[in-house]
Amino acid sequence: MAETPDEQPPGRRWWQGRGRWLPPALAVVVAGVAIGTVTLVSGPDGDKESAAEAGTGIDVSLGTCGRGWSRPHPGTQVFELHNTMDRPAEVHLVNARSGAVYGEVEGLAPGTTRPLRARLGAGTYRFRCLPDDAAAVTGPEVRIGGPAHGSGPAAVPVDQHDLIPPTLAYQKWVGGRMDDLAGATDTLRAKVRSGDLAAARSAWLTAHLLYERMGAAYGTFGDADQAINGTDAGLPGGVDDPGFTGFHRLEQGLWHGGTAAALRPVADRLAKDVHTLRTNWATERMDPLDLGLRAHEILENTLQFELTGRTDYGSGSNLATARANLDGTRAVLTRLRPLLRTRYPHLTALDASLGRLEKLLDAQHEDGRWTPLKDLSRPDRQHIDAATGDALERLADIAAICDVRRTA
Amino acid sequence: MTTADGTERPGNGGAAETAATGGAPGPAPRTGAAAAGRTRRGFLRGAAVAGTAGAAGAVGLVAGQAAHAGADTPAPRAERPVPFHGVHQNGILAAPCRSTAFVSFDVTADARADLADLFRTLTERARFLTGGGAPPPAGITAPPTDSGTLGPEVPAGGLLVTVGVGASLFDDRYGLGPRAPRRLTAMAPFPDDDLDPAWCDGDISVQFCADSQDTVLHALRDIARHTRGGLQVRWRLDGFSSPPRPSGTPRNHMGFKDGTANPDRADRRTMNRLVWAGPPSGEPAWADGGSYQAVRLIRMLVEFWDRVSLTEQERMFGRSRDTGAPLDGNHEHDTPRFAQDPKGDVIPLDSHIRLANPRTADTDRNRILRRSYNYDRGTDSNGNLDMGLLFCSYQQDLQRQFKTVQQRLAGEPLTDYISPFGGGYFYALPGVRNAHDWWGRGLLT
Structure with missing residues (x-):
């Protein structure tokens, strides 16, 4: 029987919608x-x-x-x-x-x-x-007994059985994007090989956003993510380290005067790694536990690495990535929604919060060009950071509720 | 001080001896929020946004004098909660705490009703945090409701939270323009300043003060979390108040006692004349019981200072470094007798205490209530120690008091050793009167 979860933890946040906050x-x-x-x-x-x-x-x-x-x-x-x-x-x-x-x-x-x-x-x-x-x-x-008293917060637990269908559905959705991704990295590879680096830069952004939209975060794609989308963090040689590969290595070259000849092996390797990922994903089993965690981890990564500019190697596309990550977060939420409807009373407010972030990010996309992070006005940056933070505070509850619990 | 006939006479309650400025520009190293490892979950990051270090500043100093020995010595308030409700905010007159964080926020809420919600939330959180208690359980529906940094039960820890509003809150976003405090403006630079806009002004100021730093940081983290979508940290500076060395008023980074001369906060008449603002001082009705807050972030060039002879140091301040006594006296709280030293043979005419508080009938009304702290924030780009003064003063009228004193201090010798780089003017709101009241209620309803 459906339980209306009693309430949010008391005193959680101001932005539940006007007047919703109560001591x-x-x-x-x-x-x-x-x-x-x-x-x-x-x-x-x-x-x-x-x-x-x-x-x-x-x-x-x-x-x-x-x-x-x-x-x-x-x-x-x-x-x-x-x-x-x-x-x-x-x-x-x-x-x-x-x-x-x-x-x-x-x-x-x-x-x-x-x-x-x-x-x-x-x-x-x-x-x-x-x-x-x-x-x-x-x-x-x-x-x-006695007079009625406030109780809660509480929720009917989510068990493994509940989470398997949405996890499979999500996995299938990701799998469905793999062909597009592989096609996009193949195109990127071709542009690099043709020597048309302007076209390569454009193809880079297309391919990278496809990848970011798939919600890669915290090892969804295992070691493949480091090869495909890693930064030079932790590499002794920094951006020159041979272990620095993938989108950001290519970005580093494409936006810092790298030659087509020098970038060719990088693009080859990226295309190959993506094809390998596609092959492996078909047999991958995503842990149902991860689905709820993804609900907030994708945007946690956005806040930590994109909205700080840490992952910018010259393209200035962090806000485009953030927007793609928002899509990726929604892809997770869509699958969890049936479980949340009876367990999480603030879905409407969460949707509004994500909608606000979407609007703020889209406002930085004009004529096919995204505002580089460093060119954001201070108020615009504050609003984007605040909206991301607000969404994250809410999404953290989704992760808590969708933790896998035994019920029998 | 107030005489028997009710008139005010200078001479006691030192005047505003504030900071001066000097313009030693410093490069502003940008510490980007570089992220490294991929550890899970990091809400704390949000609280530590004040990342960009802009250190160009001149500083101001203080050396007070006069009255009320020891009255402002920071004293632990122990675990006893400080009453939260009252006509005035309780953090204004309270002696400086051991530990503070001064945070300027910008508001990102969309509409006035959201802004009102934000102030209600701010009030609720401050009411809980200053009173202490067990955080409510979240069950399985959310992460823990409290960071746990103070243990399972939040102690009051002497916490005070003081909230002010800046001039920018009264721009066209929320339609509050007509309700602005009459004298509230953004902070224009003084001639000796070297202001970094990233470290100036802000929509809302929140000062946290407590007996220990963990209490301050716990409260900051809690409030930032609960206001995540509506407030963004614009700048933040942490500070501390030193223990008496060996006695009397705490010392600043220049080795001088700082804050000796303050008006007598126990004297209601004096506070009503110098600190509290409201309709009698020309402010709107909602502002009754508030006070203007002037904040100045003043870098002290301590390496340079340490290369200056003691005599020169003391003549710059007008006080003995060891005792804090004015150069014509023997004890910290002796009153300097400028009238008997018209040429400045003993206390130079351009010394800090003499310019800040000439102790004449005319200048008595310029006095301010100082609530300053020392700050330390590592090193600057050339390896010098980045430390200074988190100057804060309260007054009824910014122009008549803080700005007038500051103008008198222009060009004082001390300006070579300090560099004010940030700060702002805020209107400290009236107190939260009772359990149903909230900060800004009069302003927003």
Whole structure:
């Protein structure tokens, strides 16, 4: 049954849309849909409780998952989870009706105790203990009564099973771009070989943006990414290092007076590496865990390497790359959207945030030319940085929600 | 000081002895945000944007004198939270803390209603951070709500957050022009300045002060995160206040006690006359209880300074380096008697303390409340130490007070050893009155 995730972590950010930001004590909360009713809650609660308060001791074992919760009460509270099994376990605190998780501890080692903090309102809850290599054990239901209290934030966890279809779909989408990419790097190679370096520069941008649109980040393409799109960072010889290959090595030459003869092997190598990537991608298995992470990592890379100009080797195309990365981020989100609709209440605001970034970037693209980063006015640069940062703060939640969790 | 008949008499509460300037241009090394490794997740980067180092500046100094011994010695406020609500912002009169970060932000929000949201968020975060407490859990729906750099429970740590608005906030973006504080302008250079525009002005100033640097940085990081889409750091300078050496007012990087002479902040009448602004001083109603904040980033050329004889140093300031006493006195808080030294035989006529605060009836109204810090930010392009003064003063009227004092200091001998390179004028907002109030409410509603 669908659970409306209760709310954002209190006090997360201002830009939820006008007036959406509310201090925790005043937060209007849609509590767990217990018996098909929606409970509106407001008012003070236990937020002022000290994190140092003595927590409720909870037993984590095969036979007694959740034992020890003897005095249920609403508010923000700490549970001290103690694993008495011979193996590590994952522990969730769940709403017994909706299955929404209010808190988790992963990798709770045998014999150890770790705290779990959660904010609980009226409702029925229980612990779920998930020992390594063993089936989940569900603890007894515990009812918190009394006046309705704000609870959350919480979300129904996403498991491996949920993530496989979108991951396959995403992988297929990436695979579908491979032919275009290989064609574009072949064209680039041909232009370099023909000696028409002006045409090569144009072909370079086309090919590079195709690649960037595919959302390569953090090893989606493994070592191939370093060969195809790496910088000279970490190379003893810098831009002259023989290990410096791919788009940026070619960019360095094309925009710094490199000769066609000198660039020919670089373009050959790039085309070859892309063909290899295409071949390998067909048999690649993307880890479903990575899909949620990509949702924010692509733009994290944009902020770190493009919007700082770190990856500029002369083309001045960082903003074009940023725009391509935004497309790549959306390609991930599109696949995750069905999972997010019931778990993440701020999709509309996220879309608006990404739309704002898109508009700001597109404003720097005129007559087929992108403004080089260094030519941006200070306010324009601040707006782009702010919009990217705003999107990232939101996308980080997507990654958290789409972390793979066991449910059985 | 106020006499029995209620008139003000100079002589106590040193005047504004502020910074001067000198124009030693320095190259401005650009530290690009070069990125190296590919570690995951790096929100912190956002908070550290002030990357470009523009070090060209002259500096100003301070050597105060007079009254209220020890009143401004920074003292840890321990874990006890400083009350957040009040008619005035509590960071204005408070003695300097050990650690500070002064941050100028530009606003990137699109509309006035978004700007109001931004100020509400700023207020909420400052209210939480200055009071301390346990950050709310995020469950599985988000990364942790707090950076954790202060441990699982955020201690108040003596934190003060002081917010001001710059002249640029009143441009045509938000339609606030008609509501601008009457005397608020961008900072025009003084003759001895060498200003780098990248280090000047800004839409909003936020000063964080606390007992320790981790508390300051935690608060900065928290507020930057919560305002990510709406504020961008324009420039930022961190500072510190030294412990008394060996006693009295803390020293600056030139070895002189800095801030001895300040008006008596415990004297309400004096504060109302010199610090607080509002309708009685010609400001709009919303501005009641605020104050003009003048910030100057003043590089001190310490290597050069260290090659100057002690006598010359002391004659430039007009004070003894060891004790802080005026050259015609014996103790830090002795009042200089300029009238008895009309030719400047003892305290030169162009010495810093004499120009800054001539201690005449005419100049008493020019006095300012200084809240300066030392800064240190590594080395410059030729290997010299890049350190100086994060000068900050509060006053009722920029022209009558800070600018007038600054004009008197033009060309003082000290200008050769300092270089002001940045800063700005801001209007420190009225205090947040209660749990329902927020910074800028009167301005934006």
